[in-house]
Amino acid sequence: MNSLEEVDDFVKNGHRHYLPHLSIDPVIFGYHDQQLKILLLKWKGLNGWGLPGGFIQRREPLSQAAHRILQERTGLESIFLQQFHIFGDSPYRLQERSTSEFRANYGLEVNDDNWLFERTLSVGYFALVDYSKVSVRTDFFTEDYQWWDVKQVPPLLFDQSEVVEKALATLRLQIYHQPIGYNLLPEKFTLPEIHTLYETILGKELDQRNFSKKLVALGLIKKLAEQRAIGPHRSPYLYQFEKEAYEDALKQGIVHTY
Amino acid sequence: MNSLEEVDDFVKNGHRHYLPHLSIDPVIFGYHDQQLKILLLKWKGLNGWGLPGGFIQRREPLSQAAHRILQERTGLESIFLQQFHIFGDSPYRLQERSTSEFRANYGLEVNDDNWLFERTLSVGYFALVDYSKVSVRTDFFTEDYQWWDVKQVPPLLFDQSEVVEKALATLRLQIYHQPIGYNLLPEKFTLPEIHTLYETILGKELDQRNFSKKLVALGLIKKLAEQRAIGPHRSPYLYQFEKEAYEDALKQGIVHTY
DNA sequence: GCAAAAGTGTTAAAGTTACACCCATGA
DNA sequence: TCATGGGTGTAACTTTAACACTTTTGC
Numbered sequence: 001m002n003s004l005e006e007v008d009d010f011v012k013n014g015h016r017h018y019l020p021h022l023s024i025d026p027v028i029f030g031y032h033d034q035q036l037k038i039l040l041l042k043w044k045g046l047n048g049w050g051l052p053g054g055f056i057q058r059r060e061p062l063s064q065a066a067h068r069i070l071q072e073r074t075g076l077e078s079i080f081l082q083q084f085h086i087f088g089d090s091p092y093r094l095q096e097r098s099t100s101e102f103r104a105n106y107g108l109e110v111n112d113d114n115w116l117f118e119r120t121l122s123v124g125y126f127a128l129v130d131y132s133k134v135s136v137r138t139d140f141f142t143e144d145y146q147w148w149d150v151k152q153v154p155p156l157l158f159d160q161s162e163v164v165e166k167a168l169a170t171l172r173l174q175i176y177h178q179p180i181g182y183n184l185l186p187e188k189f190t191l192p193e194i195h196t197l198y199e200t201i202l203g204k205e206l207d208q209r210n211f212s213k214k215l216v217a218l219g220l221i222k223k224l225a226e227q228r229a230i231g232p233h234r235s236p237y238l239y240q241f242e243k244e245a246y247e248d249a250l251k252q253g254i255v256h257t258y
Numbered sequence: 259m260n261s262l263e264e265v266d267d268f269v270k271n272g273h274r275h276y277l278p279h280l281s282i283d284p285v286i287f288g289y290h291d292q293q294l295k296i297l298l299l300k301w302k303g304l305n306g307w308g309l310p311g312g313f314i315q316r317r318e319p320l321s322q323a324a325h326r327i328l329q330e331r332t333g334l335e336s337i338f339l340q341q342f343h344i345f346g347d348s349p350y351r352l353q354e355r356s357t358s359e360f361r362a363n364y365g366l367e368v369n370d371d372n373w374l375f376e377r378t379l380s381v382g383y384f385a386l387v388d389y390s391k392v393s394v395r396t397d398f399f400t401e402d403y404q405w406w407d408v409k410q411v412p413p414l415l416f417d418q419s420e421v422v423e424k425a426l427a428t429l430r431l432q433i434y435h436q437p438i439g440y441n442l443l444p445e446k447f448t449l450p451e452i453h454t455l456y457e458t459i460l461g462k463e464l465d466q467r468n469f470s471k472k473l474v475a476l477g478l479i480k481k482l483a484e485q486r487a488i489g490p491h492r493s494p495y496l497y498q499f500e501k502e503a504y505e506d507a508l509k510q511g512i513v514h515t516y
Numbered sequence: 517g518c519a520a521a522a523g524t525g526t527t528a529a530a531g532t533t534a535c536a537c538c539c540a541t542g543a
Numbered sequence: 544t545c546a547t548g549g550g551t552g553t554a555a556c557t558t559t560a561a562c563a564c565t566t567t568t569g570c
Binding site: 465467468472487488489490491492493 | 559560561562566567568569570
């Protein structure tokens with residue numbers, strides 16, 4: 001959605017294609033430089049950072065809508081995506097929004113009863129992606145994008161800070177029940193990498209020896225013959241997930257602690 | 259909503275008061291006769307069993323809507339209620355519904371574009387209630403209600419069987435993180451009662467000695483001086499929850515297994 | 517006294533935690 | 544050779560799992 005005509009059509013006629021009152025807000029997690037990051041967009045006019053949200057087509061299954069929105073933004077076809085909450089309590093979600101601000105910001109005419117400005121609840125999804133494979137597209141409404149360390153997320157638009165917090169809390173809760181390592185790391189990774197990833201997500205230290213001992217003992221990862229050169233230090237071995245064992249273990253939630 | 263005028267107004271003008279495209283489906287759990295039960299309504303016209311759902315008012319916070327709907331149905335003011343999923347994938351949720359069937363069943367005129375017959379997604383909530391305190395109200399659309407053993411729930415309307423299954427799965431997952439015993443049992447209960455409750459929810463046997471040992475050792479429940487007479491058998495002692503210890507433990511998810 | 521349900525302790529096994537030194541690498 | 548990060552094993556402790564007999568009650 002880039003040309004003015006497309007945008008105008010979306011604003012004026014979007015309600016024929018999309019459900020009103022309901023949007024999808026995806027929290028996209030990636031991992032890079034030993035930091036857990038989320039992808040935010042800078043919204044034009046609103047002049048603030050927010051989630052790369054979108055709307056549900058009238059005849060489109062909900063989960064398909066979530067995948068489509070993610071695909072349109074990141075180019076990723078098949079990603080781990082999970083619904084975690086629906087937000088409908090925040091004061092921002094109870095009010096209708098001002099159309100005059102919109103006119104001033106974008107120079108587009110809108111009626112006061114335009115569908116985009118009615119009360120909107122939002123379904124929160126979180127996505128786990130391989131940071132290196134994402135290529136972000138911006139559009140008419142978004143002038144910039146940036147990966148933010150979850151520890152340093154700026155205040156977000158509307159109630160979206162709450163959405164991000166809840167996504168993080170859910171990620172922590174589900175870390176032993178979802179294929180989190182599997183989706184956030186590249187295919188081959190080192191022990192220090194996965195160790196730091198888990199420490200970062202949980203926000204606490206995990207004993208290095210116990211952590212790797214357990215992952216290997218459970219057969220969730222296997223050591224490869226290759227090593228990675230990391231400069232003037234000992235070269236760490238590369239590991240790979242044992243996909244079947246990993247997914248079996250997650251089903252049973254076998255992996256309790258490290 | 260009992261008189262024909264009220265119903266007619268709801269059908270024709272409901273969209274001014276309620277959000278279209280979105281409903282709330284509560285799965286109400288109770289415990290009685292050593293069975294985990296859910297409350298179902300028999301819908302008139304549709305001639306089948308379904309959840310006691312309702313709609314969200316246009317300016318009403320989502321969680322407040324869920325409480326209101328429950329309160330209207332069960333008379334309960336303060337109940338444990340938790341959102342667990344939003345359903346928007348089922349074929350039933352993608353189609354608009356037939357207005358002609360409605361005309362035939364209820365003898366009320368509706369336009370084809372009536373708000374009640376548009377695609378509707380649904381927010382699933384589960385409630386844990388003290389079975390003995392519920393007094394159900396039926397209305398124009400519902401001719402009967404019944405508590406059903408979760409093991410013998412009949413096929414439900416639309417995709418609601420899926421909603422109930424997901425509620426049960428969530429209940430099992432959260433059994434060590436939510437005050438489940440606290441909300442499903444009366445204030446005073448016996449060890450065999452809480453033991454059977456947990457076995458029923460989890461669908462598996464729990465060692466009797468280990469179970470009670472752990473609850474008591476953690477200080478979650480305390481033995482009272484009273485006993486309950488249960489006929490020609492040894493009288494079991496009554497127990498009570500230690501509310502603070504119980505809620506602290508749940509926060510940390512301390513209670514792993516029994 | 518008999519049938520039915522409640523109550524009670526110990527032991528082996530498994531899992532978790534704590535902890536420190538040597539190794540490999542490139543500059 | 545030095546600075547930096549990687550790799551490895553053992554022992555104490557905690558938690559869990561398995562298991563059977565005696566007591567109480569009302570008829």
